[in-house]
Amino acid sequence: MKMSENIKTLKLATAAELDIRKTFDCGQCFRWNESDDGAWRGVAFGYPAKVWREGDEVFIRSAAPDDLWLDYFDLGRDYEAASASFRGGDFLDEAKRFGAGIRILRQEPWEALCSFIISQCNNIPRIKGIVERLCSYFGEPLSFEGEQYHVFPSAARIAQLELKDLQPLRSGYRAEYILSAARDVASGSIDLDQLAAADWISAEKALLAVKGIGKKVADCMLLFGLHHMEAFPIDVWIRRALKEHFPPDFDPSSLGENAGLAQQYIFYYARSGPSVR
């Protein structure tokens, strides 16, 4: 293992543009964790990294090319403008303020798909546990600044496994879905890169054909894995928020091309709001 030669530090953004706690903690990703030193460590696109805030600025340290992180954190987009592009009443305005600094990550498509299959009827700590076991059992090991990490195993790798191999993940009935999705992706019967380029209606249609993927998981995949920003995943939290805080006839698609960002603000606010409000 080489690695260590090209490690460098990159300034990512201001803390206002990128709030790392909110971004990593708002439920869109499962592989970033805060350590005692206040920095967040994780792996994306095969690169282990450390992200931290220093005063008003956010830095990242890794061996990845700079462009990778600018893309991953979606730093080319003006989030002020994106947030201003939708309107949905007072509750959404509050959620917007509360979630300021969240960015919709451009995650690896397969990782996102697999993670959100695991997420169904599950809670975040357990989702993270299952994902980490998946990576440590089947992902290539990586070393970074004296610690060990693992890549997210490819669909091709998982496709070779049998159901019993996934037993140690303790993912329950989701194991069958993971396997079947991995095989569909590996065999090419579903092409994730192609779906990223396709319009999201037909992309969703293709995703729904995969066993274990319903509307909610498909929408999460579209938003977090394929970056179709108009996707609006509706889970129990969102459903509740829509019911309690929006007009009965409110149509999320009226939020427009950045509806997914609105969804994330609402989700984050609804989940962490009551204890903070």
Place this chain on the structure above:
DNA sequence: AAACAGGCCTAAA
């Protein structure tokens, strides 16, 4: 102890 957790599948109206 029973219910629930960021759903989905299948069977049955």
Place this chain on the structure above:
DNA sequence: TTTAGGCCTGTT
């Protein structure tokens, strides 16, 4: 096309 019940596992 909508609805009920079952599904693994873990926590409260």
